[in-house]
Amino acid sequence: MKIITIFLLLALQANVCAKEPASERQTELLYLLKHDCGACHGMTLKGGLGPPLLPEVLATKPKELLFNTIFYGRMETAMPPWQNFLTPEEINWLLKQLLEGIDES
Ligand code: HEC
Incomplete structure (x- = not known):
């Protein structure tokens, strides 16, 4: 019974992680936003x-x-595509x- 609960918790957590980038990646993404974008x-x-x-x-x-x-990206403008650098989840985030x-601040 206990093992099943732990398994369910892990599965739930994995699901949450799939939607949002890991916190280190979030820091990297915010850095990218400031410096690259x-x-x-x-x-x-x-x-x-x-x-x-x-x-x-x-x-x-x-x-x-x-x-x-x-x-x-946008063709004919300076806006470049980011598909090789960012996953759809990261773009949504x-x-x-x-x-x-x-x-x-
Ligand atoms: C080399 C310059 C350049 C870089 C780097 C760049 N952009 Fe852009 N971006 C543009 C330009 C120019 C446009 C406007 C394109 C147009 O005229 O429609 C644009 C448009 C956009 C738009 C649409 C805005 C609107 O009001 O419709 C978004 C969103 C956007 N960029 C996000 C980003 C993000 C996020 C990054 C970094 C991951 C990024 N851009 C990096 C030049 C850049």
């Missing part, structure tokens, strides 16, 4: 060569469009952070 969108994401990635701007756009923009607003 930030190179074009501004370190504080207020825009530069690329448009601002602030919650109030992104909230007005369909999530699928934003996902596809990051996954495939980054979008969630962007939509909630990144705490700059």
Whole structure:
């Protein structure tokens, strides 16, 4: 009985991990957002060569469009595809952070 409970807990945890990147990866992703995405969108994401990635701007756009923009990039623009560097789960997680607003402190 006990073993089954432990197994269920592990299975549950694995499921949670599949949806969100591990915490070390989250740190890496936030670093990437600031330094790689930030190179074009501004370190504080207020825009530069690329448009601002602030919650109030992104909230007005369909999530699928934003996902596809990051996954495939935008042809004929400077926005590069990230599909070789980020998994769909990681892109969704980054979008969630962007939509909630990144705490700059
Ligand atoms: C080399 C410059 C560059 C880099 C690096 C870059 N972007 Fe972009 N990004 C752009 C440009 C330019 C656009 C606008 C494309 C257009 O004109 O439609 C854009 C558009 C976007 C959009 C759509 C915004 C909107 O309002 O429709 C999102 C979301 C986005 N980028 C996220 C990211 C993320 C996340 C990263 C890092 C993983 C990233 N970008 C890295 C240049 C860049």
